[in-house]
Amino acid sequence: METISETNANSHCKEHVHFSAEQLKDHNLEIHVKQQEGHIDVHLGFLQIHHHYSVSFSIKDSLGQEVSFDERENLHVQIQKATASDDGEGHDIVLNFNAHREKLMNEVIHIQSKDQEKRVKMLIHARVLGKGKGTPALKNGIKCYKVDTDEDSDTHSDWQGF
Template sequence: MSDSQNVNEANSDHKVHFEAVQVQSHDSEIAVKYSDCRVDVHLGFLQINRIYQVTFTIVDDLGEDISFDPLQNLHAKLTKYEPTEDGEGHILVINFHAHREKLIQERLTIKSECDSSKYRDLILHARVLGKGKGTPALRNGIHCLQVDEDNDSDVTDWQGFD
């Protein structure tokens, strides 16, 4: 066996391969966890400089109509909501900007239109992969809307100190 064959075989050993059964058994749903008036929404892995549309359902007692402050959060915006068919919660659509690497937590508060004392704090959790660190498999209900090329950290006009 030649040295080039050995190198090629060694390189192929470092790739990760998953069998179809392993991929299907991976939890691909958005995890929603409740505690008092807080709803933790775990989005999984996302990629930096992307805007995602996230659709998920929560159980709540806020009534049919809800309100929210559109200026509360720069990186997470509630774009659409509708009550569930059973009237026990809401289907929410949020645009989420993965603006930096590592763990991101963004907070949005939704309130009942009928009873201002009723509210839910939505805490969106995501692990954001940096440039060149891979492409994550998105969970069900998450779709990439836009790649933010203007925010590319490798490109700069700054020439440094003279």
């Protein structure tokens, strides 16, 4: 990694970080899914506060073709769709994720077999960047579909000043 300084006409310094091609090659933009029996950890990486994301990923499970889930189980994560994968060894999951607060978010959701005999717990992990902390590179399968207005900003204030 190398840092390059530029000076503009106003004599303000701006620093840019440049990564070598080899460092970029090692950077993985895939959603990390770690599986154990009955428990799945899904790591979404960095997201931005007050943003809503559609997240698509695949899991391996033994729940059978048809599964069920409670759409109201979690206020900030809702499974939209869980369809059997083409290889028959798991499911393709589509969920909505609301990055409602800064720092590390860990949200729990469950899916179960249609007969409710088998159940899988999914723990969704995301690091949420606050306002002014940068714009994250989204991993493959993650798309922002909505941005909430920041209620704390000056544009939403009715204060006229002095």
